[in-house]
Amino acid sequence: xxxxxxxxxxxxxxxxxxxxxxxxxxxxxxxxxxxxxxxxxxxxxxxxxxxxxxxxxxxxxxxxxxxxxxxxxxxxxxxxxxxxxxxxxxxxxxxxxxxxxxxxxxxxxxxxxxxxxxxxxxxxxxxxxxxxxxxxxxxxxxxxxxxxxxxxxxxxxxxxxxxxxxxxxxxxxxxxxxxxxxxxxxxxxxxx
Amino acid sequence: xxxxxxxxxxxxxxxxxxxxxxxxxxxxxxxxxxxxxxxxxxxxxxxxxxxxxxxxxxxxxxxxxxxxxxxxxxxxxxxxxxxxxxxxxxxxxxxxxxxxxxxxxxxxxxxxxxxxxxxxxxxxxxxxxxxxxxxxxxxxxxxxxxxxxxxxxxxxxxxxxxxxxxxxxxxxxxxxxxxxxxxxxxxxxxxxxxxxxxxxxxxxxxxxxxxxxxxxxxxxxxxxxxxxxxxxxxxxxxxxxxxxxxxxxxxxxxxxxxxxxxxxxxxxxxxxxxxxxxxxxxxxxxxxxxxxxxxxxxxxxxxxxxxxxxxxxxxxxxxxxxxxxxxxxxxxxxxxxxxxxxxxxxxxxxxxxxxxxxxxxxxxxxxxxxxxxxxxxxxxxxxxxxxx
Amino acid sequence: xxxxxxxxxxxxxxxxxxxxxxxxxxxxxxxxxxxxxxxxxxxxxxxxxxxxxxxxxxxxxxxxxxxxxxxxxxxxxxxxxxxxxxxxxxxxxxxxxxxxxxxxxxxxxxxxxxxxxxxxxxxxxxxxxxxxxxxxxxxxxxxxxxxxxxxxxxxxxxxxxxxxxxxxxxxxxxxxxxxxxxxxxxxxxxxxxxxxxxxxxxxxxxxxxxxxxxxxxxxxxxx
Numbered sequence: 178x179x180x181x182x183x184x185x186x187x188x189x190x191x192x193x194x195x196x197x198x199x200x201x202x203x204x205x206x207x208x209x210x211x212x213x214x215x216x217x218x219x220x221x222x223x224x225x226x227x228x229x230x231x232x233x234x235x236x237x238x239x240x241x242x243x244x245x246x247x248x249x250x251x252x253x254x255x256x257x258x259x260x261x262x263x264x265x266x267x268x269x270x271x272x273x274x275x276x277x278x279x280x281x282x283x284x285x286x287x288x289x290x291x292x293x294x295x296x297x298x299x300x301x302x303x304x305x306x307x308x309x310x311x312x313x314x315x316x317x318x319x320x321x322x323x324x325x326x327x328x329x330x331x332x333x334x335x336x337x338x339x340x341x342x343x344x345x346x347x348x349x350x351x352x353x354x355x356x357x358x359x360x361x362x363x364x365x366x367x368x369x
Numbered sequence: 370x371x372x373x374x375x376x377x378x379x380x381x382x383x384x385x386x387x388x389x390x391x392x393x394x395x396x397x398x399x400x401x402x403x404x405x406x407x408x409x410x411x412x413x414x415x416x417x418x419x420x421x422x423x424x425x426x427x428x429x430x431x432x433x434x435x436x437x438x439x440x441x442x443x444x445x446x447x448x449x450x451x452x453x454x455x456x457x458x459x460x461x462x463x464x465x466x467x468x469x470x471x472x473x474x475x476x477x478x479x480x481x482x483x484x485x486x487x488x489x490x491x492x493x494x495x496x497x498x499x500x501x502x503x504x505x506x507x508x509x510x511x512x513x514x515x516x517x518x519x520x521x522x523x524x525x526x527x528x529x530x531x532x533x534x535x536x537x538x539x540x541x542x543x544x545x546x547x548x549x550x551x552x553x554x555x556x557x558x559x560x561x562x563x564x565x566x567x568x569x570x571x572x573x574x575x576x577x578x579x580x581x582x583x584x585x586x587x588x589x590x591x592x593x594x595x596x597x598x599x600x601x602x603x604x605x606x607x608x609x610x611x612x613x614x615x616x617x618x619x620x621x622x623x624x625x626x627x628x629x630x631x632x633x634x635x636x637x638x639x640x641x642x643x644x645x646x647x648x649x650x651x652x653x654x655x656x657x658x659x660x661x662x663x664x665x666x667x668x669x670x671x672x673x674x675x676x677x678x679x680x681x682x683x684x685x686x687x688x689x690x691x692x693x694x695x696x697x698x699x700x701x702x703x704x705x706x707x708x709x710x711x712x713x714x715x716x717x718x719x720x721x722x723x724x725x726x727x728x729x730x731x732x733x734x735x736x737x738x739x740x741x742x743x744x745x746x747x748x749x750x751x752x753x754x755x756x757x
Numbered sequence: 758x759x760x761x762x763x764x765x766x767x768x769x770x771x772x773x774x775x776x777x778x779x780x781x782x783x784x785x786x787x788x789x790x791x792x793x794x795x796x797x798x799x800x801x802x803x804x805x806x807x808x809x810x811x812x813x814x815x816x817x818x819x820x821x822x823x824x825x826x827x828x829x830x831x832x833x834x835x836x837x838x839x840x841x842x843x844x845x846x847x848x849x850x851x852x853x854x855x856x857x858x859x860x861x862x863x864x865x866x867x868x869x870x871x872x873x874x875x876x877x878x879x880x881x882x883x884x885x886x887x888x889x890x891x892x893x894x895x896x897x898x899x900x901x902x903x904x905x906x907x908x909x910x911x912x913x914x915x916x917x918x919x920x921x922x923x924x925x926x927x928x929x930x931x932x933x934x935x936x937x938x939x940x941x942x943x944x945x946x947x948x949x950x951x952x953x954x955x956x957x958x959x960x961x962x963x964x965x966x967x968x969x970x971x972x973x974x975x976x977x978x979x980x
Contacts, residue, residue: 182581189577190515202567204522217533219551244681250447252954287450287542292550293681301536430924435933437909476785601814601867604898617815617867688784691818691863691873702818704863707784719818719863727901756924 218334221288221301223281226323233324234273235263238298241274245290245299253283254290269352277323281307282316297341303333395423398738402431406509406742409752413729413741420737425730429723429756436757440716445471445546445683448716453540455718456754458498461490461531462696464544469625470692470703471546475685478675483548484627485668489561490531490543491626491694492657492664496568497527498697499608499650499657502749503575506647509746510588516578523571526564533557546683547675558665565661572654579647589644593732593744596641603727607699608653609748612638612645619695626694630667631660646747684711698722698749718757722750758871759810761789767808768793772800780877790861790875795890798878799916802895805864805874813864813874816896821906823883823936826856856883858912862892862899880912883935891917909934 197203207214228236241258257276264270290299302325309315331338401412410431416424436455440448452467453460465487472479479487504520528538534553535541543550553561579585595605597613610617618635620628636652638645687709693702699721706715725748732744765777768791775797780790793801805813828851835848858880865872880887891914893899903914904923911932914920922929931938942957 179583182583182586186578186582189574193519193574204525217529217536219533219536221536248444248447248681250443250450285450286537286540288536288550289446289450430926433924435909435924438934438938473786474784599897602897603900604816604896606817615867617870622870686784688782688786690784690786690788691875693817700817702863704818704820704861706822715820715822717818717820719820723901724898727898 216303218336220303221286222305223284223286223302223307223318224279224290224299224323225302225325226277226298226320227300227327227330228324229327231326233321233326236327237273237320237324238296239274239277240271240296240298241277242295244293244295248289248293250287250289251283251285253280254278255280274320277320279318279323280316281318282312297345300330300334300337300341400738400741401428404742406746408505408746408750409755411745411750411752411755413745415733415738415741417738420739422733422736422738422741425733425741427726427729432752432756434757436718437716440718441713444711445685445713446680448713449545450540450542452718453542454753455720455757456696456698456701456722456751457539458501458751459494459697460539460541461487461494461543462694462701464541465491465626466692466694466696466701467703468544468546469694470690470705471685473692474688474690474705474707475546475683477547477678479547480672480675481627481669482552482671483673483675485664486549486553486673487544488626488628488631489553489661489664489668490534490541492661493527493530493561495657495697496654496661497524498749499654500524500571500575502650502746503579503647506743506746507579507585509742510585512578516575519571519574519578523568530557530561530564533560545674545678545680547678549673552673558668561661562665565658565665568658569655572651572658576651579651585647586644588740588743589647589747590642591640592643592736592740593646593747594640594642595728595732599728599731600641604724605699605728606721606725607695607697607749608649609646609699609725611635612649613641614639619693619700623693625692627664628660631663633657633660643743643747682711684709689715693719696721698751698754699725718754720754720757722748723755723757726750726755758869758874761791761874764805764811764874765791768801768804771804771808772797775801777801788873788875790877792877792879795878795880795888798890799892799895802862802876802892805876806895810869811874812866812868813872815865815867815872816862816892816898817865817873818861818863819892819899819902819906820861821910821912821934822859822861823910823934824854824856824859825883825936826854828853857881858883858887858889858910860889860903860906860912862896885911886913887911888913888915890915891920893917908932911935 226237226239228238230236241256243256243258246252246254246256255276255278256274259273259275262270262272286301288301291301307316327338327342330341395416395418398415398417399412400415401407402410407413412428412431414426414428415422436451439451443451449464449467452463455463471477500520500523501517504517507516508514531541531543532538534551534557535543536551595609595613597615600610600613601615605613606617606619614637616635616637619625621635633656636649636656638649685707687707689704689706691702691704693700695701700719701721702719704715704717704719705713708714729745729748733741736744761779765779768777769775776794778792780792782789805811830849830851832847832849834845836843837846838844860878862876863873864876878889880889889912891899891903893903893914894916900918901923903917904920906912907914907917907920908922908924909932921927925933
C-alpha cells in the first residue's frame with residue numbers, strides 16, 4: 178500500500194526522537210567552553226619542544242640538527258643553528274637552536290617531525306585554542322613559546338613521556354662511562 | 370512541425386520518456402560551484418530544454434592544488450599526510466593505497482598485526498563513508514537533516530575511534546611504509562568491537578528509512594541508469610560499478626592485505642540506477658561489519674612495523690609500481706616512479722570519484738534538473754580527490 | 758595471464774607493422790610495460806581489448822610522465838688485448854637520450870580478472886605541440902585522464918572528442934606538471950621562509966636589511 182514506507186520511516190524518526198531523551202548511549206551536546214570532553218592521549222595538534230629541568234634555554238634537548246626542518250612536508254619549521262656550543266642536560270657540549278620557529282598557520286599536524294627527531298626533542302602538543310586576531314606574526318611560534326617543561330609533557334601524554342624518559346635515562350647510563358674518554362664528543366647530528 | 374499538442378492527455382509519464390514540449394533554444398545553466406548539493410566546489414554547465422537536461426559538461430579545478438606536483442617535490446614519507454587531504458572522508462584508505470604502492474615499489478613486507486589493523490581501519494572507513502553518503506544523498510533529495518544526522522551520529526563514533534588511535538579525526542596520517550604508526554591497545558579493540566556490534570542497528574534504521582520509502586523510490590528508481598558495458602568501458606569502479614551487476618572488487622581480485630583470509634560477499638545490483646547505487650552502500654556496510662567482526666576476533670599480537678624500513682632518508686630502488694586498493698568510492702591507485710632519490714620522480718593518484726564522473730553526462734541526459742543532484746549524489750564524489 | 762613476451766609476439770602477429778618494445782622495470786614491483794608505436798597504437802589497443810584471451814576491457818589509470826634530456830652512463834665489460842694479453846676492461850659509454858613525454862595506460866581485465874598490463878606511448882620530443890593518438894575511442898575512461906595529461910603536460914591527443922583544459926583554467930598558458938615548469942613569482946608572505954622560499958622572500962624584501970632570517974624578514978614586511 179502506498180504510504181507504508183513513509184510510515185515506517187516515521188516510526189524510525191519517532192523512536193530516535195524518544196531515544197534521544199531516554200536511551201543510555203545517546204549522544205549529548207557538550208556545552209563546549211564550559212564543558213570539555215577529555216582529549217584522547219594520542220591526540221595531536223602542533224609541535225612543542227620539551228625541556229628538562231627548570232631553564233627553558235639550558236634544558237632544551239634540541240641540538241639544531243635540522244632534520245625536522247628538512248623532513249617537514251609543508252616546510253613550516255625554521256631553525257638557525259648556534260655558532261657556539263653549550264652543555265646539554267647530560268653536560269655534553271652541543272649546538273643549540275638560536276632560532277626555532279614553527280609557523281602553525283602552515284603546520285598540518287602530521288607529526289613527522291616527532292617521528293624523525295633522533296633526540297626526542299620535539300613532541301606534539303594538545304593545545305587547540307590558538308585563534309589569533311592577526312594572521313601572520315601571531316601564528317608564528319618562537320622558541321620561547323615552543324619550549325615547555327617535561328612535566329607538561331608528562332601531564333598531557335603520561336605513557337609516551339614515561340617511555341621517552343626511560344629511553345633517555347638508558348641512553349645516559351650507557352654514555353656516562355664513556356664520557357671521560359671523549360670529553361668533547363662530536364655532535365651526533367651527523368649520525369642521522 | 371506538424372505534431373499536434375494533445376492538451377487533454379494527463380501528464381503521467383516518467384521523466385525519461387517525456388517528450389520535448391518546449392521548442393526553441395536550449396537554456397544554459399551553470400549549476401555550482403556554490404550549490405550545496407555539489408559536495409564541495411563542483412560545477413556543471415547544463416543545457417536545458419525546459420527542465421530536461423540535454424547536455425551536461427562538468428567543470429573541474431576549483432579545488433585543484435596540484436597534489437601530484439607537491440608529491441614529486443616531497444619525500445616519500447612527507448607525501449603520506451598529504452594523501453589524507455585527497456578524499457578527506459577516507460584518509461585511512463588513502464594512506465593504505467599510498468603505503469601499498471610504496472611497499473610494492475620498494476618490496477617491503479608488512480607484519481601480520483599491521484595488516485589486520487589496516488583491514489580494520491579500512492573497513493571502519495568504509496562504514497563511515499557509506500553511512501554519511503546515504504545521509505548526504507537523502508539530504509540531496511530533500512530529506513533535510515534527519516538521515517544525515519543519524520549518519521553523522523554513527524560517523525562520530527567511528528571518528529572518535531580514529532582520533533583515539535591516530536590522534537586526528539579526519540587527517541589520520543596513520544599508516545607508514547611497512548606497517549602502522551601506533552599500536553591499538555586492548556581497550557581500543559573493545560571499543561571498536563562494541564561499535565561494530567551496534568552498527569547493524571543503524572543499518573536497519575537506515576534501510577527502514579530508505580528501502581520502502583515511496584518518495585525515495587520515486588526519485589531514484591529508473592533514474593540515471595548505467596549499463597554494465599558502458600560502466601566497464603568508462604572505468605567506473607566501486608559500488609557504482611557493482612550496482613550495474615559487474616562483479617569486480619579489488620579486495621577479491623587482487624587480494625591485497627589480508628582480505629583473502631576473511632569471508633565476505635560482494636553485493637551486486639541489477640539495474641544500475643540510482644536506487645541500486647544507494648542500496649549497494651547499505652549492503653556493503655553489512656559485509657564490512659562481517660569483515661570487521663572476523664578481523665577483530667582474529668587480530669594477532671606482534672609488531673606493527675617492519676624494522677628494516679628507514680624513517681629518515683627513505684630511498685626505494687629505481688623502478689615503478691602501480692598499487693591499487695578498493696577504497697569506499699572505488700579503485701584508488703597510486704602510480705609511482707622512483708629514480709632512486711628521496712622524492713618520487715612521478716607520483717600519480719588515480720582518483721576513483723574523478724573517473725566515476727566520466728559518465729555523469731550519460732547518466733543525466735533526459736532527466737530533469739532535480740535528478741541531476743540525486744545522480745551526482747549517488748556517484749559519491751569528494752572534491753578533494755576529484756580536483757586534487 | 759600469459760607472459761608479456763607472448764603478448765608482444767601476438768600483437769606483432771595480429772597488427773602488421775606494429776613495433777613493440779618491452780620496457781624493463783628494475784624495481785621489485787616487476788610491472789613491465791609495452792612501448793607501442795604511435796602509428797599503430799589504436800590498432801594495438803583495440804587488439805588488447807578485443808582478443809578473447811586478454812580482454813583488457815578496463816583501462817584503470819592513464820597518466821603522463823615527463824622525461825627530461827638525460828645522459829645514461831653504461832659500463833660494459835669489454836675484452837681487449839692489452840699488452841698482447843686478453844683482459845677485461847670496463848668501458849663507459851655515455852648515451853644522450855633526448856627528452857620526451859610519455860602517456861602510460863594501466864590495463865586490467867574485468868572478465869578474466871587479470872592485469873595489469875602497462876602500455877606506453879612516447880612523443881618524439883618535449884615541444885609545445887607534442888602529439889599522441891588518443892585511446893578514448895577504445896576506453897572511455899581515458900577521456901578525462903587524457904584531458905588531464907593535455908592540461909598538465911601539454912600532450913595533444915589526436916582524435917580526442919573534447920580536448921580542453923580540465924584542472925587549470927582555460928586562460929592558463931603553461932603546463933604545470935612538466936619538470937621544467939617555473940612557478941609564477943606570486944610570492945605570498947610566510948613567517949617561516951626557508952630554502953627556495955627564503956630566497957624568494959629575500960628577493961621580494963631586498964631593499965630592507967636582512968640580519969638573521971625569518972624574523973627580520975617579518976619585520977621588513979611589516980615595515
